[in-house]
Amino acid sequence: MNTALPYEKLTLLENYGHSLRAPAYLYQPAQVDEIGDIFRFAKQNGLTVTLRGAGRSYNDAALNGGGIVLDLRPVNRILAWDPATGLLQAEPGVTLQQVWQTVLPDGWWPPVVSGTMFTTLGGCLGMNIHGKNNFRMGTLGEHVMEFAILLPTGATLTCSPKKNGDLFRANIGGMGMLGVFTSITLQMKRVHSGLLQVEAWNVPDIKTHLHELEARQDEADYLVGWMDCTASGQGLGRGQLHQANYLSEGADPDARRTMQVGYQTLPARFFGLLPKSILHHCMAPFMNDLGVRITNTVKYLIGRHKSYRQPHTAFHFLLDYIPDWELAYGRGGLIQYQSFIPKETALEIWTEMLGLSQRRGLPSYLGVTKRHRPDNFLLTHAVDGYSLALDFKVTAGKRARLAAMLQEFDRIALEAGGRFYFAKNSETTPETAVRFLGEETVAKFRSLKKRCDPHNLLESDLYRRVFGDA
Numbered sequence: 001m002n003t004a005l006p007y008e009k010l011t012l013l014e015n016y017g018h019s020l021r022a023p024a025y026l027y028q029p030a031q032v033d034e035i036g037d038i039f040r041f042a043k044q045n046g047l048t049v050t051l052r053g054a055g056r057s058y059n060d061a062a063l064n065g066g067g068i069v070l071d072l073r074p075v076n077r078i079l080a081w082d083p084a085t086g087l088l089q090a091e092p093g094v095t096l097q098q099v100w101q102t103v104l105p106d107g108w109w110p111p112v113v114s115g116t117m118f119t120t121l122g123g124c125l126g127m128n129i130h131g132k133n134n135f136r137m138g139t140l141g142e143h144v145m146e147f148a149i150l151l152p153t154g155a156t157l158t159c160s161p162k163k164n165g166d167l168f169r170a171n172i173g174g175m176g177m178l179g180v181f182t183s184i185t186l187q188m189k190r191v192h193s194g195l196l197q198v199e200a201w202n203v204p205d206i207k208t209h210l211h212e213l214e215a216r217q218d219e220a221d222y223l224v225g226w227m228d229c230t231a232s233g234q235g236l237g238r239g240q241l242h243q244a245n246y247l248s249e250g251a252d253p254d255a256r257r258t259m260q261v262g263y264q265t266l267p268a269r270f271f272g273l274l275p276k277s278i279l280h281h282c283m284a285p286f287m288n289d290l291g292v293r294i295t296n297t298v299k300y301l302i303g304r305h306k307s308y309r310q311p312h313t314a315f316h317f318l319l320d321y322i323p324d325w326e327l328a329y330g331r332g333g334l335i336q337y338q339s340f341i342p343k344e345t346a347l348e349i350w351t352e353m354l355g356l357s358q359r360r361g362l363p364s365y366l367g368v369t370k371r372h373r374p375d376n377f378l379l380t381h382a383v384d385g386y387s388l389a390l391d392f393k394v395t396a397g398k399r400a401r402l403a404a405m406l407q408e409f410d411r412i413a414l415e416a417g418g419r420f421y422f423a424k425n426s427e428t429t430p431e432t433a434v435r436f437l438g439e440e441t442v443a444k445f446r447s448l449k450k451r452c453d454p455h456n457l458l459e460s461d462l463y464r465r466v467f468g469d470a
Contacts, residue, residue, distance in 0.1 A: 013052070086189070095118055096121075099121070100312070121181070145186065150179055193259065197247060200307075202304070337425055345385075367389070367390055368388070387421075
């Protein structure tokens with residue numbers, strides 16, 4: 001190990017699911033100028049550098065065993081905000097929480113958000129996040145007007161769809177492997193209330209589940225499904241869908257109040273009584289096959305058709321509703337597997353995946369479904385179809401079997417024209433990456449990598465795993 005690095009910087013870092021970990025030298029630059037110094041230090045000492053935002057990736061995207069990890073959360077200034085146009089300029093460590101708290105009181109909302117408000121803009125663009133409105137608004141990258149990026153060579157470039165367009169489309173979704181976003185300019189979405197009109201209803205099986213996702217997309221602003229992955233037989237793929245729509249101007253008589261930060265703040269107590277900080281302890285005894293099966297069955301049986309108004313934060317940021325919920329999965333943690341399947345083959349593929357997981361005795365404890373549309377970013381995961389995100393509990397006795405099953409999932413998805421998301425899957429191989437991206441796309445990314453980072457300073461465990469020699 002390199003003795004030039006101070007021992008006190010050595011930190012054991014984990015993924016968000018606590019299922020992967022690696023020691024690295026952790027640095028937290030307070031300003032952009034310090035990043036260039038770390039690149040020069042890494043080059044002189046033969047080290048690699050990985051960028052880390054909030055550490056909310058489910059896989060090894062922000063891990064770099066034995067190398068340097070740059071935690072960019074301190075680089076978190078909002079540089080400019082224009083309430084007249086909805087344009088926001090910010091540094092990469094700014095979180096979605098900072099963004100919505102800045103813009104919502106002025107009648108704006110981020111056009112695309114993740115399931116947690118604690119992700120950083122740099123991390124969101126490095127993985128080009130999608131939300132519950134991908135079918136309508138696309139990925140977050142589609143709302144970037146321009147960004148400035150610091151390359152490992154020391155050069156700083158400004159990129160937009162029309163200026164350095166190839167780097168624009170490659171850095172967004174590029175896993176932080178070409179350079180560091182230093183300034184990001186985003187277009188916000190105009191809203192007229194701090195509330196959404198939400199409709200929820202049960203779907204009895206996988207065919208109905210897909211049919212409703214397809215049928216509702218023309219009328220919904222947001223659409224997302226929960227799937228009970230423990231159900232089988234005629235109930236395979238059953239679940240519940242949620243559709244949300246913005247309120248029109250004047251529909252909320254108290255809009256000024258509902259758009260205030262205080263109104264949107266998630267409550268710290270469940271039903272006003274139980275502190276949410278202890279809820280993951282209460283969930284832990286049920287995080288097993290039997291417990292999840294019972295919980296899912298009850299959730300489905302008590303589900304009913306209902307319509308209500310809900311604050312933006314409560315609808316979007318379900319992952320923040322129970323702090324540290326992922327700890328309920330136990331010491332082995334969890335991994336999330338997400339595939340994107342064309343609409344023509346989704347029914348067959350989802351049926352095969354769910355059946356396989358049940359036959360192997362490795363059911364997913366949570367399934368989330370969404371409708372998607374294609375985009376033109378280089379390392380895109382998008383298709384004209386659907387995604388299914390599956391959460392799996394990891395134990396020492398099941399880890400190897402789970403890895404083998406997920407690689408079989410990859411094969412099934414690839415044969416159906418499916419794609420994958422680098423922020424989540426932890427079993428993707430170089431062969432799989434080449435197959436779904438295409439040799440031409442991989443070659444183009446490697447060419448841009450050589451141009452932007454000729455000394456391969458930017459590497460992560462994820463990059464080495466999926467772009468190693470196939």
